[in-house]
Amino acid sequence: MQNHNHEVDITDLSHDGRGVARIDGKTVFVAGALPGERVRLGRVQRHRNFDESKAEEILVRSPQRIEPRCAHFGHCSGCSLQHLPPEAQIAAKQHVLAENFERIGKVAPDRWLEPLTGEPWGYRRKGRLSVKWVAKKDKALVGFREDNPRFVADLARCHTLLPEVGERLADLGALVGSLEARAEIAQIEIAAGDETVALTFRNLRPLSDGDRAALVAFGQRHGLAILLQPGGPDSVVPLWPEQVPLSFRIPASGIDIAFRPLDFIQVNAGMNQRMIARALELLDLRASDRVLDLFCGLGNFTLPIARLAGEVVGVEGEAALVARSRENATRNGIAGAEFHAADLAADQRGTAWAQARYDKLLLDPPRSGAAAVLEYLPRKGTDRVVYVSCHPGSLARDAGTLVTRHGFRLVAAGVMDMFPHTAHVESIALFER
Template identity: 55%
Template sequence: MGRQRRRRLPAEPVAVEIHDLAHDGRGVGRIEDKVVFVHGALPGERVLARLTGRNRKFDEAIALAVEQASDERVEPRCEWFGNCGGCALQHLDAGAQVRWKQGRLVENLKRIGGVAPERWLEPVVAEPWNYRRRARLSARWVPGKGRVLVGFREVGGRYVAEIEGCEVLHPVFADRLMSLSALIGGLSIPDRVAQVECAAGDDSAAIVLRHLEPLTDADLEALVGWSEANGIAVWLQPKGPDTVHRLHPAEHRLSYRLDAFDLELVFHPQHFVQVNAAINRQLTERAVDLLDCGPDDRVLDLFCGLGNFSLPLATRAGAVLGVELDAAMVQAAERNAAANGLTNARFKAADLQQPVEQLEWLKGDFDRVLIDPPRSGALEVLPVIAASGARRVVYVSCDPATLARDAGELVRTHGYRLASAGVADMFPHTAHVESIAVFEREAA
């Protein structure tokens, strides 16, 4: 059925008037009263588009030509934009991207949460290019092209995009995709390397090569040679995440500084760290300022990771407890606290979805809570926040929909008010929306 539907797609382009942007950055229009999502189109535009897919409720298309352009349209900086799925909005002015993201947060809070902040925060922005210090790139041997493709997936996500560089990757990786292609293509198993994970600290960088078959001695020698020539550490992952190990050099360290707090945080190449270093520096400062804690305050940091927010907070608060499910991240946070001489920050590995009464570490009031959950949000954790006794909560979110849902619950069920909210442009040129919100409630 799927092949039959694709054969029935019209070969001729169709004209579409675009009136909105969808949550993934595609233009929204209509063809004969049916919604169509058009990649590469902006609100206010009339485009000629080729249909790429049909569903019962909507169609999908890609813009081929712009007959009437938006005033906010710009020339994409990357020559592969439109084919590579790593970016969705390079054709939209950077300032307009931020305004659109702010609008998404406004709309989600209103529609999903039924709430609005008392004050809107200024967006957190920085240089929108070469910002991605972490990325997971696909690798695929393509005999017809005679090489290994290394990069993000194509628009639609089926194949690896054929690109030679990347305008959003950290500078240490941006121009090395062809070098990685040649490296993998020269191995004995070019068709069995599935992924290249990139991670850059402030002063060093590493790749993690996911290989599905054993490497030969000659392969290992080639990898060591590439590492030395490029000044990038090479790690290998032959099986699951617990098999990741460093190949070369013998000693290597990734770290980043938070200069406003005189801190340095060390991380493993597969640890979660915020992708955009410049935005993260500003975001940690804003979160600490908004939480407004002093030397007598006890602070609870939920989903604390390796201490990205916990340690800056510990420079201001009396005591900080960071809680995280991943025991390896807790150990990293403990090492970072010790290395920075912070004795008032402690960390605990715990399942945050347990019933509140079973959480021994929650006994005793907290004055402030910071939460930085995954995309799924923190619905199950909201009772923990409410039971903490905290009068102020700062919520850092990577999904405006789950933030809006949780905001409505905090306000209507747990007695908080939404004091302020705003966005941070963590992923320029993509539809990803990072945001921060402050909740307050009166003392019981």
């Protein structure tokens, strides 16, 4: 590490929301800096192919720069773009996607879809808070990690979390600090349905009656369901109330999806509804269509598709989620959906579902993308693919495969602001044969 007191011009924004500059031809990523700014760097951390620093002083400000709403911005790693207005954030995300398409996939969409945006604050209904008892401070910290992941940010509130939790981080810290097991609470998982907000405390040892009573009293006082997780994901048990029914509605499809506190659901409820509507629009479903939905999770897309298509097959790697998808189909009176558990990172071309005929394909893979699946799908007869992505690099790579190997055209693509104020780029793309 060297302290250089360099002044640099910021020319671009990186995929993780840092400014990009060059010193003697070498790229420097500068936290807290925006394109068009001139900044004085703090300490420069050197690496072989790039360097890293922070903006110590903004000498020339970007006209787009705004005051971050959160007092913890710059220390907490939860957000990286609060110094940009939301409309500039989404434009930067579209730029990242376009650059990835060009550089990695060697493709470009025929047209760009209007970005999907929503309420930029208080949107996070799912998240994991780190917890750390700091004996020196006689205080329990509850929040996201700092930029240095060894430390938990000392947060009073979080503006991106649902207010029921985001406004109570200091209260949660005081609660954990009052427990006998204060040093054995590792994290708190947040999961909110439409009616219930649940907090799952990861307790590394059994709790005393006094600690259990304190947690119940906190839940009752603030209207929060409290659960404990003494072991793996299957060990979660409700503490208060006895039953914690969690579900969210997709009103446009008349569907209600039940889930459990540790299940994967989309973080942003409003954006999830807009995203489903756009996916259905791009799929252009007919009553005669047979659709394959890969990486289907709880049936977030599968069940709305089933309302419009003749038949839909959902495939997901996690057997527990497949079981819940089936329960959700029954719960919503849907007969035309079938579900299979299969590891989609492995070769599944020998399975009956992979060999069947489909008119349309929906992909919603994890960050790693769908490379393994695209070795053997889509088969002949599947002329339309809608790809929902949480990582622009893997989408760009897979777009290249669909275009060059499978004979598709990238008809349209667009970004969705699922995670305002963070550098996460969620996107959707339409391919036609």
